[in-house]
Amino acid sequence: MKFIIERYDPDQDQKPYFKEYDIQLEPSDRMLLDALIRIKSIDDTLALRRSCREGICGSDAMNINGKNGLACITKIVDLKEPVKLRPLPGLPIIRDLIVDMTQFFKQYHSIKPFVINNDPPPEKERLQSPEERLELDGLYECILCACCSTSCPSFWWNPDKFVGPAGLLAAYRFIADSRDQAVNERLDNLEDPYRLFRCHTIMNCVDVCPKGLNPSLAIGKIKEMMVRRGV
Amino acid sequence: MPTKKIPVGAHYGWQDWLAQRVTAIIMVLFSIVIIGFFMIKGGANYGDWKELFRSQLFRILALLFFLSVYYHAWIGIKDVLMDYIKPAGLRISLQVLVLLLLLACSIWSVTIIWGT
Ligand code: SF4
Ligand code: SF4
Ligand code: FES
Numbered sequence: 001m002k003f004i005i006e007r008y009d010p011d012q013d014q015k016p017y018f019k020e021y022d023i024q025l026e027p028s029d030r031m032l033l034d035a036l037i038r039i040k041s042i043d044d045t046l047a048l049r050r051s052c053r054e055g056i057c058g059s060d061a062m063n064i065n066g067k068n069g070l071a072c073i074t075k076i077v078d079l080k081e082p083v084k085l086r087p088l089p090g091l092p093i094i095r096d097l098i099v100d101m102t103q104f105f106k107q108y109h110s111i112k113p114f115v116i117n118n119d120p121p122p123e124k125e126r127l128q129s130p131e132e133r134l135e136l137d138g139l140y141e142c143i144l145c146a147c148c149s150t151s152c153p154s155f156w157w158n159p160d161k162f163v164g165p166a167g168l169l170a171a172y173r174f175i176a177d178s179r180d181q182a183v184n185e186r187l188d189n190l191e192d193p194y195r196l197f198r199c200h201t202i203m204n205c206v207d208v209c210p211k212g213l214n215p216s217l218a219i220g221k222i223k224e225m226m227v228r229r230g231v
Numbered sequence: 232m233p234t235k236k237i238p239v240g241a242h243y244g245w246q247d248w249l250a251q252r253v254t255a256i257i258m259v260l261f262s263i264v265i266i267g268f269f270m271i272k273g274g275a276n277y278g279d280w281k282e283l284f285r286s287q288l289f290r291i292l293a294l295l296f297f298l299s300v301y302y303h304a305w306i307g308i309k310d311v312l313m314d315y316i317k318p319a320g321l322r323i324s325l326q327v328l329v330l331l332l333l334l335a336c337s338i339w340s341v342t343i344i345w346g347t
Contacts, residue, residue, distance in 0.1 A: 153314075154314065157314045157315060158314065160237050161237060161239055188240070188242070189240065191240070191241075191242050191243070191244055191245065192239045192240050192241045192242065192243075192244055193241055193243065193244040193247070193313065194239055194241075194313070195239045195240070196244060197244035197245070197247065197248055198313075198314070200310065223245060223248055226244075226245040227245050227248070227249050230245055230246070231249070
């Protein structure tokens with residue numbers, strides 16, 4: 001099977017280039033990550049991140065035939081040949097398929113991704129009703145793979161100012177949490193033409209999320225809350 | 232130059248976002264009315280237009296439509312400038328230019344609508 005992989009080692013290469021691989025796959029190679037590990041066994045200079053190999057850790061996100069996704073849950077049979085692999089777009093390349101996620105996590109941390117509650121903690125835990133818990137579905141499952149944010153044009157142009165779909169999905173996850181008491185501070189923090197309103201509902205984020213989440217919908221809910229608060 | 236820190240938290244944004252939606256709705260509604268009018272009439276000629284614009288109410292609606300178009304365009308263009316033009320000085324110059332242009336368009340629209 002043919003693969004074209006973008007390679008770049010900043011210590012040696014002037015700029016990224018594409019390298020072709022034609023490899024013999026084994027029947028046990030079912031996911032793209034299996035194929036990549038096979039390629040790595042032939043050419044161990046290829047650098048990539050992976051860990052859980054089951055779509056949980058979010059470390060092997062890459063651009064697969066033009067669309068961001070996780071190698072470990074992308075079936076080889078579904079891929080068009082030659083398979084073109086590139087690092088996630090818009091972030092600095094550390095080496096080959098590995099990108100520097102600093103900016104991405106900076107934005108994530110900026111929304112304070114933890115429950116803020118100043119009441120003294122109860123003996124056991126802060127309880128939620130099943131309905132309150134239900135509000136978090138479709139929000140808490142995010143694995144922070146960055147597929148969405150690095151497919152969002154608004155994030156490409158302003159990664160230092162726009163929180164991006166992953167960060168905003170996380171922001172709404174805490175806004176929607178019945179145990180969180182900081183909804184106003186959270187909305188204040190996002191009430192900004194760059195931080196939130198760079199999202200123009202292009203919906204690339206929804207298209208690529210390997211966990212089937214809808215950051216665009218969550219962003220719409222934040223905007224709606226802000227309007228309701230202000231009118 | 233101030234420090235290189237990037238401050239955010241301008242505490243506005245939703246107003247533009249809401250205005251963009253409201254103006255879009257006005258544009259759609261007005262278009263439907265116009266298309267509807269000429270569907271009933273079965274075509275549009277100079278006489279029909281003239282008749283339509285005889286009513287003051289319709290002129291005001293038309294002005295509302297044009298102002299919506301300009302305001303909608305202003306928010307859209309401002310967004311594009313904010314996306315792509317990094318130096319703040321150049322950005323604000325272009326924004327002022329666009330604003331003046333749209334203001335001129337608005338005045339021009341008034342003179343056209345109440346021209347005859
Ligand atoms: S929302 Fe989806 S694509 Fe975005 S970081 Fe979370 S899991 Fe990845
Ligand atoms: S919907 Fe918003 S966050 Fe998602 S890709 Fe589009 S601009 Fe980015
Ligand atoms: S290796 Fe963990 S998500 Fe793919």
